[in-house]
Amino acid sequence: MTAPDVDRDVREDRPVTERRLHPVTPFRRAWAPVAVIVGWAVHDPNQAQEQLTRLTTTTLLLALAVFVPAAALYGFLTWWFTHFSVTESELRIRTGLLFRRTAHIRLERIQAVDVSRPLLARVGGVAKLRIDVVGTDKKDELAFLGEDDARALRAELLARAAGFAPETAHEVGEAPSRQLLRLPAGDLAVSLLLTGATWGSLAAALVVPPVLWLATHSVWTVLATGVPLLGAAGASSVGRFVGEYDWTVGDSPDGLRIDHGLLDRTHETVPPGRVQTVRLVQPLLWRRRDWVRVELDVAGSANSVLVPVAPRELAEAIVARVLPGVTVPPATALSRPPRRAGRCLPVWWRGHGLVVTDAVFATRRGLLRRSLALVPHAKVQSVRLTQGPWQRLWRVADVHVDTGANKSVAARLRDADEAAELLRGQAERSRTGRRDARPDRWMT
Numbered sequence: 278m279t280a281p282d283v284d285r286d287v288r289e290d291r292p293v294t295e296r297r298l299h300p301v302t303p304f305r306r307a308w309a310p311v312a313v314i315v316g317w318a319v320h321d322p323n324q325a326q327e328q329l330t331r332l333t334t335t336t337l338l339l340a341l342a343v344f345v346p347a348a349a350l351y352g353f354l355t356w357w358f359t360h361f362s363v364t365e366s367e368l369r370i371r372t373g374l375l376f377r378r379t380a381h382i383r384l385e386r387i388q389a390v391d392v393s394r395p396l397l398a399r400v401g402g403v404a405k406l407r408i409d410v411v412g413t414d415k416k417d418e419l420a421f422l423g424e425d426d427a428r429a430l431r432a433e434l435l436a437r438a439a440g441f442a443p444e445t446a447h448e449v450g451e452a453p454s455r456q457l458l459r460l461p462a463g464d465l466a467v468s469l470l471l472t473g474a475t476w477g478s479l480a481a482a483l484v485v486p487p488v489l490w491l492a493t494h495s496v497w498t499v500l501a502t503g504v505p506l507l508g509a510a511g512a513s514s515v516g517r518f519v520g521e522y523d524w525t526v527g528d529s530p531d532g533l534r535i536d537h538g539l540l541d542r543t544h545e546t547v548p549p550g551r552v553q554t555v556r557l558v559q560p561l562l563w564r565r566r567d568w569v570r571v572e573l574d575v576a577g578s579a580n581s582v583l584v585p586v587a588p589r590e591l592a593e594a595i596v597a598r599v600l601p602g603v604t605v606p607p608a609t610a611l612s613r614p615p616r617r618a619g620r621c622l623p624v625w626w627r628g629h630g631l632v633v634t635d636a637v638f639a640t641r642r643g644l645l646r647r648s649l650a651l652v653p654h655a656k657v658q659s660v661r662l663t664q665g666p667w668q669r670l671w672r673v674a675d676v677h678v679d680t681g682a683n684k685s686v687a688a689r690l691r692d693a694d695e696a697a698e699l700l701r702g703q704a705e706r707s708r709t710g711r712r713d714a715r716p717d718r719w720m721t
Contacts (some may be wrong), residue, residue, distance in 0.1 A: 294362060295360040295361070295371075297357075297360060298420070298422060299403050299421045299426070302356045302359075303353045305421065355372075355374050358373060358377075363430075363433060366383065367384055368380075368434060370382070370419065384437045384438045387410055387411075387434060388576075389408075389532075389546050389551075390546065392405070392406060392428060392431055393541065395540075396540045398421055399542065403423055403424065404421060404422055404423070404427040405419070405427075406419040406427050409548070411576070428451060432452070435531050453529060455528045456526075456527050457526045458526040458595060459524070459526075460524040460585060460587070465521055465586060468568060468586040469513075469514050469518060473561070475513050478510040478513045482503065482510045485502060485503070486502060518539075519539045519540055520538060521537055521582075522537065524585050526583070528598055532548055533598060547573065551575050551576045552575055552656075553575065553653075553656045553680035553682040553684065554573070554574040554651065554680055554684060555571065555583070555651045556572040556573075556648055556650045557569045557571055557593075557649045558572060559647045561645045563586070566588075567589045568586050569584075569586070569587065569592045571583040571595065571596060574680060574682040574684045576680075600651065603637055603651065604634075605651065606632045606637075608641075610632045612631055612632065613627065614629055615673065615690075617671045617673065618671070618673050618689075621667055621671055622690060626689075628641070628642055628643045628644035628647070629642050629688075629690055633706075636654065638651075638688075640686055640687065650686045652680060652686050654707050656681060657678045657680065657707040658680060660676065660677070660679075661678075662676055662700045664696075669693075672692065672693040673693060674691060674692075674693050674696035674697075675691070676688045676696050676700055
């Protein structure tokens with residue numbers, strides 16, 4: 278890194294060391310003008326081809342002689358005018374070549390700091406730091422830092438967020454981690470082959486284009502339909518394999534750490550106390566092996582997968598680390614809706630179930646693809662009872678619990694009297710759960 282600049286924190290009256298990003302960053306940002314031209318060419322290829330044919334060799338060489346240095350200068354200046362610093366209470370990021378922008382990120386509101394290493398970044402020995410803040414959907418990021426600098430800064434930010442003094446935060450370092458799970462590549466590949474979405478998207482990609490060709494005899498119609506279908510088939514199989522390759526879950530004082538990726542390596546952390554809902558998903562073809570997938574709803578975070586596939590016993594042990602004191606209820610503990618609910622939802626009513634324990638509100642849905650959702654009582658923000666006219670006729674109702682992740686979990690087709698009692702009881706359980714909840718702090 279280059280020599281630091283020094284500014285002064287007026288409010289705290291302490292010197293603040295400003296740092297720049299890694300010197301390789303200008304090369305990455307120099308591509309922005311190139312991306313603009315490529316985007317224009319893709320948007321209007323006929324006009325781009327017409328303009329290109331008008332250029333002589335001399336004009337083209339002169340244009341390149343001007344454009345390449347201009348792009349390099351743009352990359353250098355955007356890097357030069359980007360600084361970041363860590364004060365006693367916040368992380369500051371100053372950016373902008375013409376229009377200045379300063380982001381003030383309060384340390385106590387940081388809920389996740391992830392380290393991402395795209396393929397080219399791994400070759401260059403750099404990493405991207407993404408900061409997840411409570412109450413914002415968009416993540417601030419520092420791209421790029423040296424790999425060691427990124428991990429050191431991440432550890433410092435988490436230590437500051439946990440309440441360590443600035444003079445000791447540098448000494449805390451990255452908290453130790455104990456490995457809980459490492460997903461074998463073979464299990465991941467088999468799980469994708471046993472997923473209905475993989476075969477469904479592949480069948481659509483193979484069947485729909487020939488049908489369209491027989492109906493329209495238009496190559497463009499076939500390409501316009503077939504290419505997106507092939508892309509969807511690839512994303513549901515090869516894309517997921519590449520993204521979830523070498524999935525590792527580790528337990529540390531600052532939360533559960535997740536590392537994954539074949540080409541782009543990502544280092545994420547599931548924030549403690551921010552998990553609103555945990556879902557155990559089991560497709561039909563996974564049942565013989567008793568595999569499940571664990572998904573999450575995290576307040577203000579994009580983290581959505583905790584475990585791509587694992588034996589149920591191991592998955593439930595990891596869920597117990599995410600939700601301390603919570604035991605996943607067995608299938609026999611869930612009660613089905615009354616039989617008359619079949620008048621409202623034929624056949625599929627059998628896939629719904631409910632159980633309320635001292636710790637969670639748990640519902641199940643699905644016959645072929647089962648999904649068990651667990652919502653801790655302390656995370657329930659509101660409770661609603663809904664009942665349509667057909668449901669009123671058959672004396673059933675739905676009870677919805679809303680969480681801080683702007684998501685809802687529903688207990689469907691419950692007896693009307695049971696639903697009313699569930700509504701009253703859940704409101705009280707949520708109130709006492711929030712009162713007794715553990716603090717949402719790092720490293721505590």
